[in-house]
Amino acid sequence: MNQQLSVQRQNAIDIFQAGLKAVEPGTAVKNKCRLDHEVLKIEGQNYPLDKFDKIIVIGAGKAGAPMAKALEEILGEHIAAGLISVKYGHVDQLNVVKIMEAGHPVPDDNGIAAAQAIYDLARTADEKTLVLCVISGGGSALLPLPVAGVSLEDKQNTTKVLLECGATIHEINAIRKHLSVIKGGGLAKAVFPGTLVTLILSDVVGDDLDSIASGPCVPDSRTFSDCQAIVEKYSISDRIPRSVMQRITDGVSGLIPETPKKEEAFFAKTQNVVVGSNFNALLTAKLKADELGYNSLLISSMLEGETRDVAANHIAIAREISVHGQPLKRPACLLSGGETTVKIRGKGKGGRNQEFVLAAALRISDLENIVVMSAGTDGNDGPTDAAGAIADHTTLSRAREDNLDPSGYLADNDSYHFFERLADLVKTGPTNTNVMDLRIILVY
16 A cells, blocks of 8 residues: 555544544533533523532433533532443443443343433432433433333334334334333423433434434424334334334324323423534534645535445545546545445445445545545444444455455445455444544545
8 A cells, every 4th residue: 555545544534533523522511511600501591500409410322421421520519319321331430420331222121221210310300400411322222111011122123123124213213212201202201390401412414303312302293103104114014013013003093192292391391402413523524624635525414315325426526526626626525424324135244334435445446546434423333343444446456356355245235344354444442422424535
């Protein structure tokens, strides 16, 4: 690998790291919350501490530990108790707030125990209690408290089917909310008559509050009829557990109540604040690209769709830059975020970021001036220990030298083992944050 290519690959990694730093959870919380003369000020709202007998911290998500730690540093001994649910390994040293580790993306028994304990703690709130809830990516799987008649196994199987069929995060969460005691505004209902402030690190396209962690503290805009439509869209009624289908059918028929809607009284005592998002990460990544001398373009923080199609579109723009100097002059940096979906066709191992890079690599072997990188800000791309992958015009030739068939690996959704053989996986370890993905394409 020549020196210029090595520099470009390192630049891509540096741009990603800059974006990652911008959404460090503790910093994000402190940017929105401060204690001023015994008044907690959060995004234009004031909470005089002398109006409350106690402050409780609850929440869930991959970034829960550093977010809770920031609140401990801001409020100190004012916090009376706290409990958060985080993904295994995503921990920190806290003084008052307790941490319970649980399964993600598929919920487990530890998640059930954590969710029940958090729900019980929330219900201790009275009119003189301030509850601070920290929510981040992964919060939906980490707060699994099924409604009566639906088991954890039923929820696990439902989540698995939805992931495999390529359902969007909005669609998955719509169904999750209707199977949960906590999601879809259930946690806000539990806190009432206490005062609730939710601090949110968004991992959802467009920062849709009722989709982030399935909206435990916001009104649910989806209905049982929406759930039924999702099942029909993907033709999965015969794969969804019977108890889940029965609940959806009963809900559509009006036999059981809907999830909480915006007219509920308890939402009047709730404030929801987005402290960090994919857009924040992309803006800082763009600044880093500018600093490194690239002409940069932030395509969108809201990209969705099938991963391979999104990769094809990105490379089409990169090729236009390489050949015609449009819409940017070289050296150029294309940036995008959001969350694509992968339709499972094979039996391999990988994630949407690794699949994006492999699909892109198949299209750039004739261009000697392009580097492609895509990685998840949480450090885990799908069920793997890699955040993503990186590729360039030498990827396919190096693969052939190692007797690897890139098209075959893509067909089997086995991008992880492909890039592992080439030593092109991007591994960050747990980042304790999560604002979806960052995609970086350099044309030099």
